[in-house]
Amino acid sequence: MKWIKQVIRFILILLLQVMLINNLQLGGYCHPYLYVVCLLVMPLTLPRWVDLLIGALVGLTLDAFCNSAGVHMAACTMLMLIRPYLIERLVVDSERLTDEINVSSIGMSTFSIYAAILIASHHALVFLLTNWFSSILFTLLQTVVSAVITYGLVLGYEFIRKK
Amino acid sequence: MQNLLKFIQRYSNFLVFFLLEVVAVLLIVQNTAYPKSTVLSTCNSYIAWHYELENTIVSYFRLKEDNEQLQQENTMLRNQLVLYANERERLKEQVTYRYANQQHHFIPAKIIQMNIGGMKNYMTINKGERDGIAEGMGVLGPRGVVGVVSTVGHQFSIVIPITTTSGFCVSCRMQKNSKIGTLKWDGRDESHAILSDIESHVDVQPGDIILTSGLSETFPGDIPVGVVESAEIKDGDAAWTIRVKLYTEFNKLSYVQVIDNDIASKELEQLRSEMD
Numbered sequence: 001m002k003w004i005k006q007v008i009r010f011i012l013i014l015l016l017q018v019m020l021i022n023n024l025q026l027g028g029y030c031h032p033y034l035y036v037v038c039l040l041v042m043p044l045t046l047p048r049w050v051d052l053l054i055g056a057l058v059g060l061t062l063d064a065f066c067n068s069a070g071v072h073m074a075a076c077t078m079l080m081l082i083r084p085y086l087i088e089r090l091v092v093d094s095e096r097l098t099d100e101i102n103v104s105s106i107g108m109s110t111f112s113i114y115a116a117i118l119i120a121s122h123h124a125l126v127f128l129l130t131n132w133f134s135s136i137l138f139t140l141l142q143t144v145v146s147a148v149i150t151y152g153l154v155l156g157y158e159f160i161r162k163k
Numbered sequence: 164m165q166n167l168l169k170f171i172q173r174y175s176n177f178l179v180f181f182l183l184e185v186v187a188v189l190l191i192v193q194n195t196a197y198p199k200s201t202v203l204s205t206c207n208s209y210i211a212w213h214y215e216l217e218n219t220i221v222s223y224f225r226l227k228e229d230n231e232q233l234q235q236e237n238t239m240l241r242n243q244l245v246l247y248a249n250e251r252e253r254l255k256e257q258v259t260y261r262y263a264n265q266q267h268h269f270i271p272a273k274i275i276q277m278n279i280g281g282m283k284n285y286m287t288i289n290k291g292e293r294d295g296i297a298e299g300m301g302v303l304g305p306r307g308v309v310g311v312v313s314t315v316g317h318q319f320s321i322v323i324p325i326t327t328t329s330g331f332c333v334s335c336r337m338q339k340n341s342k343i344g345t346l347k348w349d350g351r352d353e354s355h356a357i358l359s360d361i362e363s364h365v366d367v368q369p370g371d372i373i374l375t376s377g378l379s380e381t382f383p384g385d386i387p388v389g390v391v392e393s394a395e396i397k398d399g400d401a402a403w404t405i406r407v408k409l410y411t412e413f414n415k416l417s418y419v420q421v422i423d424n425d426i427a428s429k430e431l432e433q434l435r436s437e438m439d
Contacts, residue, residue: 019217022278049179056183060203063190064210067198067278067285067321070190077183081176129191130283 002043002099010038010058018065021153029142032149033072035062036122037157039079040115041100048084055080068130075125079118090114103158115154123147196329197285197313198321205276205287206316214276214287222273222417229417236305267383269303269420270294275319279353279413284327286310288419291318299381301422307387307410308333308375309419324413326353334379335388338372340365346373346388346407353413355392358405367394367403380424380431 017035024030039055046054059076063069087094087101090110103111120143127142171178190203198204205211222229272288279286290296292315302309302322310324311331323331325348332347335358344361358373371391377384389407397404 015213018213048176052176052179052183056187059187064203064207065205065213067194067204068191068283069194069198069200069203070187070192073190074184074187077180077187081180132191132195 013038029145030149031146032153034150034153036119037154039076040118041102043100044084045098051080052077071126071129074129075122078125079122086114086117116151119150120147197323199314201314201316204314204321206314206319206321208318211287211319218275225417232305268423270423272419272421274417284324286322288320288322291316291320293317295423296320296421301381303420304411304416309411311381325356334376335373336376338374343376354409356407356409358407359402361403363396363401363403367405369393373407
């Protein structure tokens with residue numbers, strides 16, 4: 001049941017991402033990727049290699065919609081790799097986390113740090129790979145602008161979910 | 164052996180991670196210029212279906228603008244038709260000539276998804292292999308040249324516009340003196356591109372009109388491309404660097420025509436094989 005909920009959420013957010021958010025192209029700098037929220041909140045109960053495979057699959061789905069084969073796959077796989085280590089560091093008793101990771105389960109301040117680090121690293125890798133390590137300044141600007149907007153959207157999502 | 168197994172067990176997560184990243188990088192490198200896979204891209208029917216659905220909703224809000232654009236194009240074509248009809252009558256009196264085969268014909272298509280504004284731009288159109296689209300066909304909009312078909316799915320295809328950094332260029336000529344140059348995007352903004360290879364002694368003025376040259380099989384000749392906005396000769400260069408304002412406004416584009424150059428390319432192929 002828990003996992004069906006995850007899958008349904010992923011489909012809904014994916015539709016929102018590709019049909020609405022991907023169309024907001026403000027001068028080439030703003031490409032927020034709200035879909036990472038699905039990976040951020042996933043429970044940590046699965047074996048890590050399954051987590052990695054899920055990350056790769058989610059990324060590959062996005063890639064197909066964005067014509068960017070491999071870019072989101074690489075970024076999401078990396079995100080799923082560092083996620084458990086980050087939680088171990090940020091949350092004292094991380095063993096008791098058997099359900100979703102969100103504001104209610106790990107607290108507002110911890111969640112905002114957790115989300116910020118993961119979103120920033122995910123976006124940085126996406127834009128580095130999209131521009132293939134050229135035009136660093138443009139990449140940096142894209143990363144900062146997009147990551148900040150995604151961060152806002154993710155916190156907004158959490159806010160709506162809590163209500 | 165046992166040590167190896169232990170090692171694999173211990174670092175299995177990292178091995179999976181490493182493997183996945185290698186696959187991802189391979190995919191990126193393989194698709195670096197434009198999407199080559201028809202499964203993992205927007206010309207996949209299942210994926211394009213979403214965009215088509217979105218497009219049917221959004222296109223209602225653009226009907227007025229689309230109509231105006233199409234009407235403008237219609238008027239222009241009608242004017243040309245009168246011109247050509249007169250000329251044909253005149254020529255008919257002078258010479259008896261065999262009608263040449265129609266070299267190109269056009270396949271109408273609708274843009275269902277567009278990604279403009281980044282470094283890698285592309286659009287998805289609702290025509291594919293079953294409608295006769297093939298890789299490398301030119302694409303025209305109501306105002307002029309748009310781009311070229313890069314990837315063809317069964318019902319959908321991906322078009323890369325002139326404004327892309329993947330190395331696609333168009334052979335163009337200047338209307339007033341027929342000098343030939345190459346038009347390429349410099350990655351700055353999607354309304355301008357750079358025309359090069361026109362020698363510095365040629366007279367180039369802002370406002371000069373740029374047309375396709377017809378030298379390549381992709382585009383027939385004399386299709387409007389854009390107008391010269393500014394031109395400069397960089398130090399030590401023997402050619403102009405001309406900034407061209409493109410006629411096509413990509414963010415307002417909805418309907419395009421794909422140029423089927425089947426007959427022309429078949430004839431060329433035949434000629435080449437005869438020469439060998």
